[in-house]
Amino acid sequence: MAETIFDTIAVNQALDTMAKSMAADEVYIIGIQRGGSEVADALQHRLKKTDITIHRGNLDISFYRDDLDTIGPNPEVRRSELPFDMTDKHIYLVDDVLYTGRTIRAALGEIFDYGRPATVRLVVLVDRGGHELPIAADITGLSHHAKAGQSVKLNNDPNGWTIELRQVKK
Amino acid sequence: MKSFKHLFGIADLSREQIEYLVNLGDSFIDINRRPLKKAPTLRGKTVINLFFENSTRTRTSFELAGKRLSADVINISASTSATSKGETLLDTGQTLAAMQPHVVVIRHSLAGTCEFLAEYLDNTAIVNAGDGAHEHPTQILTDLLTLKQAWGSPEGKTITIVGDIAHSRVARSHLLAAKKLGYNMRVVAPKTLLPAEVERYGCEVYYDFDEALPGSDAVYMLRIQTERLTDACAFPSVREYHEAYGLNAKRLRAAGDDCLVLHPGPMNRGVEIATDVADSVKSHILSQVEYGVAVRMAVLAALCGGEGGDES
Numbered sequence: 001m002a003e004t005i006f007d008t009i010a011v012n013q014a015l016d017t018m019a020k021s022m023a024a025d026e027v028y029i030i031g032i033q034r035g036g037s038e039v040a041d042a043l044q045h046r047l048k049k050t051d052i053t054i055h056r057g058n059l060d061i062s063f064y065r066d067d068l069d070t071i072g073p074n075p076e077v078r079r080s081e082l083p084f085d086m087t088d089k090h091i092y093l094v095d096d097v098l099y100t101g102r103t104i105r106a107a108l109g110e111i112f113d114y115g116r117p118a119t120v121r122l123v124v125l126v127d128r129g130g131h132e133l134p135i136a137a138d139i140t141g142l143s144h145h146a147k148a149g150q151s152v153k154l155n156n157d158p159n160g161w162t163i164e165l166r167q168v169k170k
Numbered sequence: 171m172k173s174f175k176h177l178f179g180i181a182d183l184s185r186e187q188i189e190y191l192v193n194l195g196d197s198f199i200d201i202n203r204r205p206l207k208k209a210p211t212l213r214g215k216t217v218i219n220l221f222f223e224n225s226t227r228t229r230t231s232f233e234l235a236g237k238r239l240s241a242d243v244i245n246i247s248a249s250t251s252a253t254s255k256g257e258t259l260l261d262t263g264q265t266l267a268a269m270q271p272h273v274v275v276i277r278h279s280l281a282g283t284c285e286f287l288a289e290y291l292d293n294t295a296i297v298n299a300g301d302g303a304h305e306h307p308t309q310i311l312t313d314l315l316t317l318k319q320a321w322g323s324p325e326g327k328t329i330t331i332v333g334d335i336a337h338s339r340v341a342r343s344h345l346l347a348a349k350k351l352g353y354n355m356r357v358v359a360p361k362t363l364l365p366a367e368v369e370r371y372g373c374e375v376y377y378d379f380d381e382a383l384p385g386s387d388a389v390y391m392l393r394i395q396t397e398r399l400t401d402a403c404a405f406p407s408v409r410e411y412h413e414a415y416g417l418n419a420k421r422l423r424a425a426g427d428d429c430l431v432l433h434p435g436p437m438n439r440g441v442e443i444a445t446d447v448a449d450s451v452k453s454h455i456l457s458q459v460e461y462g463v464a465v466r467m468a469v470l471a472a473l474c475g476g477e478g479g480d481e482s
Contacts (some may be wrong), residue, residue: 060197063209063239068475077197113206 001167005152008160011125014141015039018123019046021139022068026053028091028117032107033060033078035096035154039125042161043094057082059093064106086115092139096154098124102137126163128152174472176296178284179305180346187429188314188350194468195315196462201238202463211467213240215474216271216329220262221249221299221403222278226436227459228308232275235466241272241474259283260290267291273473275299279398303398306339308469309434310347312462317388319457324353330382332358332415333392333442337399340434341392345371358382358415362404363394379389379415380424388430391417391442408441418444422451430454 006014022029027047031040037058044054060078093107104122111120121138128146142163146152149169155162171188180188201209217236221229229245236243246266248254253262259278266274267290275297276284281304284296300306317324329348335341335357348355348371355373357364369375378380383389394404394411405411412418417431425431431451435458439445448455 062197063201063211063471068211068471069452079197079200092309109210113208 002155002164003166004155004162005165006126006142006159006163008162010142011161011163014125015042015046018125018139018141019043022092022123023047023050023052026055026091028055028084028086028089030057030059030082030091030093030097030107030111032093032103033058033080036094038154038156039096039123040094043123055084055089057084059107059110061103061106061110064110066102066106080110080114082114084116086111088116088118091117093120093122094123094125096125097152098122098127098135098137098140099130099152100122101131101133104135105133125154126152173475174295174469176284176288177307177469178288178296178298179272180307180310180343180350181305183307183350185350186209188311188347191311191465191468191472192314192318194472195311195465196318197332198464198467198471199461201467202460206239208240209238210240211275211471212236212239212474213378215273215290215470216269217243217273217275217470218239218269218271219243219245219275219299219341220251220266220277221246222253222276222283222319223300225277225299227462228277231459231462232299232308232466232470234463235470236273238463239470241470245269255300260287263287263291264420267294273297273470276301278299278302281305297469297473300339303339303395304341305343305346306434307343308462308466308482309340309377310343310470311465312458313344313390313432313434314347314351315461316454316458317467319431319461321387323415324351326354327387328354328356328385329388329390330358330376330386331390331392332382332417334363334394335368335392336363337395338392340390344390345373348373356382356386360405360411360415379421383421383424386429388427388432389417389425390434391437392434393436393438393442412441412444414441416444417447419447419450422447432458435459 029040031037059080062077123139124137125141127140127143151166151168153164155164219232233243273295279302281302283301284298288296329358331341357373358376358379431454433455439448
């Protein structure tokens with residue numbers, strides 16, 4: 001059974017605040033497929049209302065995961081699109097939910113295979129705790145301390161986004 | 171979808187599996203085009219290329235595919251291996267398997283070599299890189315990825331394959347794939363270079379190249395496999411063969427501007443393809459080579475992956 005832990009109003013407010021703290025003359029945003037790309041789109045939409053130049057990319061980290069043996073290659077791989085040179089740029093790396101940190105580790109590996117950015121800052125809509133690596137977000141929209149065995153998901157409801165908590169394992 | 175244990179041939183694959191490998195190959199194309207051509211997908215895996223027949227494209231692309239995904243790749247060719255000292259195929263296979271590779275890629279002149287070895291080698295995935303005139307699955311996956319870029323789906327299209335059909339594992343694998351994916355095949359060759367009862371694959375048979383051209387969406391030229399010809403009089407002369415079955419400028423015009431020209435390589439200029447045509451359609455043939463690396467990355471990743479399942 002799913003429980004809504006953040007409603008649409010809370011999610012929208014969080015996105016507004018996140019976008020505000022990202023504002024600069026030029027912004028480079030990379031979303032992690034798929035949830036992170038959707039959050040990156042939402043942030044881009046908010047930043048567009050000002051006169052900020054936005055460079056947008058997407059990253060699919062399927063080939064950089066450390067668990068190929070157990071899951072097999074991701075059947076739905078999307079292409080990574082990084083239409084700008086990252087060298088010496090300040091990059092915002094965006095994901096929907098920060099959990100173990102393994103996705104972020106894989107994403108950093110892939111980013112550095114494309115170029116050498118000046119900085120990479122991590123932006124997440126929800127930090128659910130349970131980190132397994134020394135990785136923390138620089139900009140966090142919402143925080144909820146979920147237990148192991150619980151799943152925190154961005155729910156793309158037609159009436160707006162919500163964050164749901166589900167019990168997946170006992 | 172059933173996970174992959176070995177890749178013996180198109181015959182064993184379902185439509186879903188073929189499409190999965192082609193789509194996975196599509197997503198690997200980018201890695202081969204960016205400045206740093208390496209991803210850590212197969213870190214810690216070992217791939218052995220065991221080639222008993224000559225090869226430039228297939229061996230190099232398997233080697234690059236493995237290396238670009240961070241696997242350790244070892245190449246063995248028959249001329250430099252203990253086979254030349256009299257070791258049997260099975261002993262060579264078991265010796266290599268004892269060194270615990272994850273994947274062994276095999277090319278051999280005998281049909282069924284991979285299936286035979288797989289029975290004896292546990293815990294090793296085997297990939298067929300061409301076995302006699304039997305199958306060459308990664309070439310067909312390569313062609314399908316090339317065609318995907320041009321057409322999206324091959325369904326309903328007509329591919330005309332011309333030349334030494336009798337000895338061509340590429341032709342045979344394509345005929346099998348065509349049935350599963352719903353494209354039409356026309357085979358064009360003199361009777362001496364056609365296998366007996368080729369119609370049973372559900373293809374149209376032509377002895378006249380010019381008759382087969384109208385309505386072809388792609389023309390696929392094959393090399394005469396002189397190394398496999400048992401009959402020295404399959405055709406009167408190379409010149410006559412070229413006149414009747416070679417792709418020249420006139421035939422290329424008749425095929426139309428939208429018709430793709432494919433060739434699995436190596437090309438024999440002046441035999442199945444005229445030199446000027448070879449140069450003008452080189453781009454398609456070189457695309458095939460490029461996508462061949464991506465498709466082989468997909469094959470290695472699929473064989474080294476687990477049972478499959480959702481992303482966690």
